[in-house]
Amino acid sequence: MITFDAVEKRFGDNVVLRELSFDVAPGEHVTLIGPSGSGKTTILRLLMTLEKVNSGTISVAGRYLSHMVKGDKLVPSDEKYCREVRMRIGMVFQQFNLFPNMTVRGNLIEAPTRVLGLSKDEANARAQDLLDLVGLGEKIDAHPTQLSGGQQQRVAIARALAMRPDVLLLDEVTSALDPELVAGVLKLLRDIGESTDITILCVTHEMGFARDFSDRVMMFDGGRVIEDAPPEKIFSDPDHRRTQDFLQAVLNH
Amino acid sequence: MSDNxxxxxxxLLQGLPPTVIATVGGIVLTILLSVPAGLLLLSSRRWVRVLVRIYVEGFRGTSEVVQLFWIYFVLPVxxxxQLVPLWAGVLVLGLNHGAYGAEIVRGAVQSVPRAQYEGAIALSLSPAQRMRRVIFPQALVEMLPPMNNLFIQLLKSTAILALITVPExxxxxxxxxxPNYGDDTILIFGLVFLVYLVLAAILTALMRLAERIASRRVGRRPSRAARVAARAAGPGVSDRMAGI
Amino acid sequence: MAAGSTSLWDWDYAFSIIPDLLKALLTTIEITVLGSAVAFVLGLVIAVVRRARIPVVDQVLWALVEVIRSTPLLVQIFFLFFVLPRFGLTLSAFVVGVTALGVHYATYTSEVYRAGIDAVPKGQWEAATALSLPRSRVWTGVILPQAIPRVLPALGNYAISMFKEVPLLLAIGVVEVVNAGRELGSETFRFTEPYTIAGVLFLVLSYPASMLVRRLERRAAVR
Structure with missing residues (x-):
């Protein structure tokens, strides 16, 4: 579903990702872990086309994302092409990024009506279903600012799902929440993971969640994947010294 | 005194219609100019930015009286x-305040958090949809308090139309x-001040209403702090002065 | 002179009027400098007095500031020009101009000073009080030295903006740049050159000045 091929990403002199290659199968749930600054979030932002690669290619569902084919050459993708491929990808942000100038309903129907071309009725029905799913059915006409952080994040998840994406990117979605709200959001994500076949890439510091949600965990350090294994293996018997240290630090904090 | x-x-009231027409016309033109100019100042194309910059700096850098005389006395040549004096006046008021307004619009659009663009990109909205549906409505809340100041400034500027014979x-x-009621100068000026104060009060009341509506749409209360900042920021201050 | 010329732009004529326009520009600058001095000092006084919140005085100052800010400068210029003589005070147009500009802009600068003073952390007042400094010393030694550097860019912007409003004084006969241009033009019936040059003179002075202020602003923001 997702292929990174020798991807390099720099911010100025700072190399965030070096020669990174990996694949994600359709429907797979992959969690990216590692110390901050190791490039995990950058991977999600590259997939969402919020950043551009410096070299290498990224493709999603067999189509290039970072590049497009022009004649017989591969050139960096332009805005129009990006938008086409981007439609298959959804993202939930650490800070929710709900639009404050719209109600919950407005946030949910905006892209389905304007990008997918759904009718108002269809989009509204979809919005209501998704809000019921995330347990906020009665908040459809509320304003984002009237909701708690946990509720806002549920709305943001529903908003991403309203586009029926093939790929869902979760960028530290519980990091900005009060501790008592984290469990609810994680449970929702588990339910979504079980009930759909969406490919999910997830950056998180919640190791318990990573363990039982993921099919695969990738440990990042210094812009490279240093370990890539099923969660059972990573969490109980990691090969790499850095992984052991990292997990110890996170689990005993 | 009172018999006069x-x-x-x-x-004085005969002068009211030209003053009001100049104010409303000037405000409409200001809005029509400052919104596109402000957005174009953020264009990715350099030549577009340079062109709009020339307009903005040209009008902010020269005196409004010079602009008025130029448009009224030189442009006809x-x-x-010949332009009708009142419309020449509206043109100058709009062009001049539109240049200041462009900076307000640009600053307000830039003040919308980056995360809002990213949220809109993640939903595959097109650049035009992002601006129209997500960014601009939020920027609008930011631009209204300084726009209120700008419009009051414009109302006051309508007085210069007296210099080109507009009977405002x-x-x-x-x-x-x-010339006719020389003994009543104080009364006359008191009344003139009163007229402008009332007009300014009406304008401010309308803008507060607009602020309230725009703020409610983004789930906020109108910010008193923003109004105070706009008042203290002064003319030609490009970015809202941080910390002041 | 080139009065008979029918071309749109007459260079000989343009050059011939530059000396007169420059002389008038000097008057404009003088008025700006003096007016700014009045505005900067008077504005500070208003801000500090208003901060004391003396009953009646505060309300009167508030009302005065509001009236002056919300009404046209041109009307205020006429007001001083026509009303002062009724009280036996006949001033030259130049002095009326400086006074009108200075007082008008003082109401703006008083808001700037107020914002600058408000931006000084409350802890500074408390620390100064804890040291038993006399009130005047708190102002001159602690508060103003912190407030004023912050407001310099805004004051600079107001000075530039005042410079561009000096031509309003042509209404009471001050020979500043635009008025000089008008006089020159009415001798020859050519207004294109005088008014265009007047515009250029404003631009070449005020644009670099506002760039300078913007730089000051940015440096203040970094600090």
């Missing part, structure tokens, strides 16, 4: 026909009343 009051007031309030006072 009944003769002075009607003369170039285009071959100030000219009525200066050219009709002062």
């Amino acid at each position: 009051l009944s003769r002075i007031v009607p003369v 170039l285009i071959g026909f 309030v100030t000219r009525q006072a200066r050219d009709v009343l002062i």
